[in-house]
């Protein structure tokens with residue numbers, strides 16, 4: 225038996241990709257600053273630019289597929305519908321066209337673009353963070369900063385529960401299909417197949433959290449001793465710290481500028 | 489002094505109409521290997537939950553009677569400390585996988601991380617245990633993607649790795665083939681030789697009879713019998729209470745009905761062969 229892989233535990237964990245290997249807390253910081261900056265800049269070109277930037281970063285980080293498979297759903301579901309609603313119903317002066325109480329104006333279109341760019345930028349930042357940051361590495365860093373073990377367990381098991389929910393839903397839908405219930409087709413047909421299974425799914429998730437807390441207890445999760453960490457992450461480089469700090473400063477300056485403009 | 493002491497323990501799960509344990513009294517000693525047997529739904533798992541303090545600390549319900557572990561009243565015991573003293577292998581291995589670790593290696597290491605075992609020792613211990621349980625080839629796999637039998641072995645390894653003084657083990661071989669079962673029993677036997685206290689629920693009576701010091705028979709929430717393996721298994725009236733008997737004991741019973749008398753009831757294959765040899769002389 226070749227135990228070469230245990231070498232991993234004797235040194236800091238890296239993946240070789242400079243973006244993924246950023247410290248989880250740097251990534252969290254960048255997500256917040258980049259994701260929220262469009263709210264401060266308030267320009268949809270900037271917001272869409274950010275969304276595009278996140279797509280490019282996902283390619284560089286080598287996780288475009290997993291990133292985009294989720295992101296396009298957000299794009300479509302929130303982005304597109306939100307835009308339609310905003311464009312159709314926001315007030316405005318310069319009417320482009322008007323039909324059955326729907327009034328599309330230049331102003332409403334811009335307001336639609338604005339809101340969509342905000343949603344896309346922030347959700348893009350969030351999804352990118354989740355896809356480039358293994359949750360155990362994130363909670364490890366939190367614990368290093370003094371956050372309690374219990375909090376990290378809650379974060380980890382919530383993510384696990386979401387994954388389980390998805391998997392259970394898939395299993396149930398397959399069995400629904402096997403029983404001859406239409407699971408594809410139009411929205412109503414799908415809803416008819418989905419709705420009856422939501423209750424059991426959620427109950428299942430709740431009871432599994434109880435089981436999990438017993439399982440963790442069996443692993444001496446709350447043992448009153450100092451825990452050991454098999455994991456070790458590289459220290460953030462000076463360059464990484466400077467970049468993060470620089471972006472933080474720019475963000476704060478933008479924020480101050482926005483507040484000043486707003487007060488004047 | 490007895491290590492675990494139960495006096496008139498009755499326990500009812502929340503919302504249940506009937507108690508799952510009724511008026512149980514018994515004493516368990518350190519360093520002994522207890523085999524727990526009995527019919528399905530008799531209360532064996534509930535008994536384990538009680539020994540590990542999950543009753544009354546996780547499962548609320550209604551607990552009557554007195555119980556102490558190491559002299560401490562169960563209701564006042566600190567479960568966080570108890571978790572470092574008594575290892576518990578669940579009946580259902582699916583609920584024992586933590587779900588928060590990405591490889592089996594890290595899953596087995598989790599308990600030791602929580603106990604603060606030094607890193608080098610953890611790595612050493614994980615490899616040792618994996619070889620013992622014969623799951624070396626699973627170490628790099630995702631624990632959430634294992635088959636039932638594989639999970640059962642990983643769950644077993646994860647708890648054994650914590651090296652507590654006491655192990656409560658609930659049906660550890662339910663999903664395993666005969667070879668897998670044999671190797672689990674070999675490990676339990678090793679633990680016994682290290683003077684660990686073992687409470688094992690197991691249906692495979694031939695194996696239990698071979699390895700255990702004492703048997704505890706549980707049925708309908710009561711302790712029906714408790715004592716030395718030979719003594720308990722010479723009471724064939726337990727057959728009507730859903731207790732399985734070892735092949736050796738059944739054979740000797742059948743023979744004695746035909747007029748062959750045995751000085752005492754053999755419970756293992758080797759005892760049986762020995763007695764037959766003596767008889768044939």
Ligand SMILES: Nc1ncnc2c1ncn2[C@@H]1O[C@H](COP(=O)(O)OP(=O)(O)O)[C@@H](O)[C@H]1O
Nearest residue numbers: 501502504508527528529530531532533534535
């Ligand atoms: N979590 C629970 N809540 C309510 N009743 C339970 C629970 N677990 C077990 N029981 C009931 O307690 C009794 C004993 O079950 P159990 O201890 O699992 O038996 P065994 O392990 O011997 O098969 C059964 O009647 C069972 O239905």
Ligand SMILES: [Mg+2]
Nearest residue numbers: 532533534579
């Ligand atoms: Mg049971």
